[in-house]
Every structure is written in C-alpha cells, then in structure tokens.
Amino acid sequence: MSAIEREVMEPREKTRSVEKAQLLEYYRQMLAIRRMEEALAKAYSMRKFGGFLHLYIGQESVAVGSIAALRPDDYVLATYREHAHAYAKGMGAKEIIAELFGKRTGASKGLGGSMHLFDAARNFLGGYGIVGGHIPLATGTAFASKYRNDGRVTLCYFGDGSVAQGAFHEALTLASLWKLPIVFICENNLYSMGTPLHRSMSVLDVSQKALAYGIARDRFEGEDVIKVRDRVGEAIRRARNESLPTLIEIITYRYRGHSMSDAGLYRTKDEVDEWKKRDPVTIGREFCERAQVDEKELLAIEEGVRREIEEAVAFADASGELTFEELEQFTYKE
Numbered sequence: 001m002s003a004i005e006r007e008v009m010e011p012r013e014k015t016r017s018v019e020k021a022q023l024l025e026y027y028r029q030m031l032a033i034r035r036m037e038e039a040l041a042k043a044y045s046m047r048k049f050g051g052f053l054h055l056y057i058g059q060e061s062v063a064v065g066s067i068a069a070l071r072p073d074d075y076v077l078a079t080y081r082e083h084a085h086a087y088a089k090g091m092g093a094k095e096i097i098a099e100l101f102g103k104r105t106g107a108s109k110g111l112g113g114s115m116h117l118f119d120a121a122r123n124f125l126g127g128y129g130i131v132g133g134h135i136p137l138a139t140g141t142a143f144a145s146k147y148r149n150d151g152r153v154t155l156c157y158f159g160d161g162s163v164a165q166g167a168f169h170e171a172l173t174l175a176s177l178w179k180l181p182i183v184f185i186c187e188n189n190l191y192s193m194g195t196p197l198h199r200s201m202s203v204l205d206v207s208q209k210a211l212a213y214g215i216a217r218d219r220f221e222g223e224d225v226i227k228v229r230d231r232v233g234e235a236i237r238r239a240r241n242e243s244l245p246t247l248i249e250i251i252t253y254r255y256r257g258h259s260m261s262d263a264g265l266y267r268t269k270d271e272v273d274e275w276k277k278r279d280p281v282t283i284g285r286e287f288c289e290r291a292q293v294d295e296k297e298l299l300a301i302e303e304g305v306r307r308e309i310e311e312a313v314a315f316a317d318a319s320g321e322l323t324f325e326e327l328e329q330f331t332y333k334e
C-alpha cells in the first residue's frame with residue numbers, strides 16, 4: 001500500500017487534511033507545467049520564438065514530487081528539459097515564458113532562453129544544453145555545501161543518455177570519495193533523442209552504476225507524485241543527515257518528440273498511448289478525488305491554472321526586448 005493509499009484508507013483527520021492540501025498543490029503544479037508547455041509549443045509553432053524547445057510533457061510527477069521533498073535553500077540543476085524543474089522550484093510562468101520569448105522581463109532578460117533558465121535567488125542553478133555537462137557542476141555545488149557546512153542538498157537531474165558520458169562517472173567518483181550531499185536523479189524516459197536505451201547501453205538498469213562507486217541507489221517508476229516525493233525524500237535525508245550521495249533512476253516517458261523538430265518516427269503510436277494510460281497529471285487528479293477533495297475545488301484550481309498561463313503568455317507578448325546598449329551591459333562586466 002502506498003503512503004497516499006494509507007492516508008486515504010485510514011482517515012486520521014489531521015494528517016489527512018495536510019495531505020489533502022499537499023495533493024492539491026502537487027496537482028496544481030503538474031497541471032500548470034503541462035499547460036505552460038502546451039502554450040510554449042503553440043507559441044513556438046507560431047514562430048514567436050526560435051532555437052530549441054524540449055518539452056517535458058508526460059514526466060511532470062518527477063520534477064514536482066522530488067522538488068516537493070526539498071527545502072527552499074537547496075539547489076537544483078537540470079538539463080535543457082528544465083522548464084518544469086524551474087517552475088517547481090518557484091520560478092513563475094511569466095518569467096519563464098518571457099525568457100523563452102527573448103523578452104526583457106524574462107528570468108535572464110531574455111538572454112538565456114529555453115535551455116538556460118536560471119534563478120539564483122530560488123537556488124535554481126540552470127538549465128544546461130550539454131548532455132551530462134552539468135553533473136560535475138552539481139557535484140561542485142554539493143562540495144561547496146559540505147565545505148561551508150550549510151546543510152543544503154543538491155538535486156541533479158539528467159537523462160538516460162547522460163550516463164554514458166565520462167562526466168557522469170567522474171562526478172560520481174568524487175561525490176562518493178568526498179561523501180557529498182547530492183542526489184543524482186536519472187530521468188530514464190527510455191530514449192535519448194531517437195535512440196532507445198537498449199541500443200546505446202549494455203546494462204539497462206541505470207541504478208546499477210551506483211554499485212561501481214559504492215553509493216546508495218534506488219529505482220522506480222515515476223508516475224505517482226507522492227511515491228516520487230517519498231522515495232527521493234529518503235535520499236535527501238541521507239544527503240542532509242549523513243552527507244552521502246545517492247543515484248536514483250526514475251522510469252518515465254515523454255509524450256512529445258525529443259524537441260519540436262522531432263516527428264518521433266522511431267516509436268509507435270500504440271507505445272505512446274500505452275504510457276498515456278498512466279499519465280501523472282491524471283493520476284494526480286485521481287489522488288485528489290480519492291482524498292475526497294470537492295470537485296468544485298478541483299475545477300477552481302483548473303480555472304486558476306488556465307488564467308495563470310494565459311496571463312503569462314499575454315505578459316510575455318506585451319514585453320519588449322533589450323536594446324543593443326543594454327545587451328552589451330548585461331553580457332560584459334566592467
């Protein structure tokens with residue numbers, strides 16, 4: 001029985017009401033991320049912005065569940081599929097969408113764009129386009145926390161394609177050797193671009209890579225946001241209380257192509273439809289229903305999300321770009 005099933009079936013009033021509020025918040029966040037990315041896909045198709053756009057649709061429970069187990073002062077680093085992690089870490093849809101549109105009201109004044117969201121104040125340290133390149137950076141962040149003894153934990157997200165990179169292995173070697181407070185989360189969505197895992201890796205259980213470095217590991221399917229929160233929460237406690245790293249492999253699935261330019265011809269519609277049957281956002285709503293959240297309350301959340309994203313797009317549309325002089329000012333430092 002999962003934690004949420006226990007909560008719902010053994011109604012202890014106090015715990016249940018807390019759990020209910022959390023369930024609603026996780027559902028709201030997952031839905032907002034889904035709607036935000038749908039709006040981004042539409043805007044991209046309308047050529048409101050160019051460059052790359054990698055959508056996270058289908059994987060929302062992983063970012064929302066794991067970041068829910070963090071403290072606000074903890075650090076998060078992710079890949080180019082990072083809009084969700086940024087939102088879950090507290091960045092607003094307005095500053096995210098405006099950043100993608102290249103507008104001056106964006107998180108980095110429009111200079112970063114889709115793959116480079118960054119928010120130092122919220123300890124969201126990027127957004128990276130080089131596969132595996134940020135894993136050593138996250139390890140360095142965890143080293144800084146240990147050196148300063150600041151009690152913070154670093155969550156580092158990457159795809160299944162990253163674990164064949166040397167940077168991944170170098171980072172795990174040092175994280176283990178120096179006992180760093182970090183959780184490495186491999187979001188295994190079964191493909192790196194158009195390559196299925198079995199064509200690029202001899203060992204399909206990614207979590208086994210932890211054995212080589214003598215660090216803790218975990219592996220599970222990620223469509224249940226509460227399961228993600230609780231299992232990642234265990235690793236976060238290990239990092240914070242014992243200063244030990246963990247490698248977690250979370251099996252998940254992206255519904256869209258690798259990026260907007262990918263028609264996804266390497267997999268069948270049946271396969272995608274099969275995964276959609278365990279959609280994290282739908283499951284999140286079902287959890288709320290089972291916890292006897294009023295239907296009206298759910299509809300109000302859904303309407304709130306619709307308005308939030310609509311307003312964020314309008315805000316980004318109405319915002320201007322930096323001038324050439326400002327561009328120089330924010331690119332170079334005296």
Ligand SMILES: Cc1ncc(C[n+]2csc(CCOP(=O)(O)OP(=O)(O)O)c2C)c(N)n1
Nearest residue numbers: 081129130131159160161162189191192193
């Ligand atoms: C070092 C490097 N090599 C190649 C690329 C091109 N590239 C971009 S994403 C990607 C696939 C990565 O797949 P995975 O790590 O599974 O992440 P996912 O896109 O599935 O989330 C590749 C090969 C890159 N960005 N960086």
Ligand SMILES: [Mg+2]
Nearest residue numbers: 159160191192
């Ligand atoms: Mg992948």
